[in-house]
Amino acid sequence: MSLKHTYPIRCPKCSAELEEELYDSINVVDAPALRDQLMANELNAVECVHCGFKFRVDKRLLYNDPDRQVMVFWFPGNEAEYRTNKEEFLESMDALNTALPDEFDPPAVHLVFTRTELIERIYLLEADLNERVIEYVKYMMYSRNLEKLDPKKKAILFNAEDSTEEALCFVVQDLDSMQLEGMLQFDRSAYEGLLEMFDNDEKTAHLMELFPGPHVSARELFLQDQE
Numbered sequence: 001m002s003l004k005h006t007y008p009i010r011c012p013k014c015s016a017e018l019e020e021e022l023y024d025s026i027n028v029v030d031a032p033a034l035r036d037q038l039m040a041n042e043l044n045a046v047e048c049v050h051c052g053f054k055f056r057v058d059k060r061l062l063y064n065d066p067d068r069q070v071m072v073f074w075f076p077g078n079e080a081e082y083r084t085n086k087e088e089f090l091e092s093m094d095a096l097n098t099a100l101p102d103e104f105d106p107p108a109v110h111l112v113f114t115r116t117e118l119i120e121r122i123y124l125l126e127a128d129l130n131e132r133v134i135e136y137v138k139y140m141m142y143s144r145n146l147e148k149l150d151p152k153k154k155a156i157l158f159n160a161e162d163s164t165e166e167a168l169c170f171v172v173q174d175l176d177s178m179q180l181e182g183m184l185q186f187d188r189s190a191y192e193g194l195l196e197m198f199d200n201d202e203k204t205a206h207l208m209e210l211f212p213g214p215h216v217s218a219r220e221l222f223l224q225d226q227e
């Protein structure tokens with residue numbers, strides 16, 4: 001089930017007060033069109049009735065794909081709060097979790113803070129890739145090249161579109177300009193090797209320790225270490 005509610009918002013251009021129906025959660029099995037809207041940057045998009053200005057409202061959103069047993073919580077702009085106030089943050093996520101019907105198997109819960117992260121994670125899961133192993137790959141990419149790939153300034157994003165049977169593709173995004181700067185590749189066979197390596201208790205424990213979740217992010221790991 002997808003849920004939407006009416007919210008009072010203000011037009012960023014003419015400051016008119018608007019009442020808009022916005023999605024709080026989307027179920028992409030019931031309503032695949034909502035997934036497409038999200039990908040097309042049209043979900044929770046608003047057109048001001050006074051001045052005609054079109055804009056997107058970034059708000060908390062629960063992305064639910066029951067076929068894959070996956071839920072992604074998007075909390076826009078809450079990254080700093082998460083870092084400084086993790087426990088309270090996770091409690092509010094628990095509250096969301098317990099609001100689900102009993103018969104619903106608790107799936108892997110993913111937490112993301114930006115729209116880019118949300119879209120990347122959806123593509124990753126749809127490509128049947130393991131998010132922790134992918135973030136581990138990014139972790140290695142950062143570690144080997146910290147001068148060029150400063151985690152404070154550069155994001156590494158999985159690129160589903162250009163990935164092939166042979167290689168997984170990643171793009172580097174400069175976080176100041178938001179421009180995409182370069183492409184990195186990682187052999188799919190090496191990814192499969194990592195997947196196999198981490199599939200034993202001791203190694204899995206190590207991976208879980210690196211990325212306990214729910215915000216699984218190599219970049220976040222470096223930023224936390226720097227604080």
Ligand SMILES: [Zn+2]
Binds near residue numbers: 013015051053
């Ligand atoms: Zn307006």
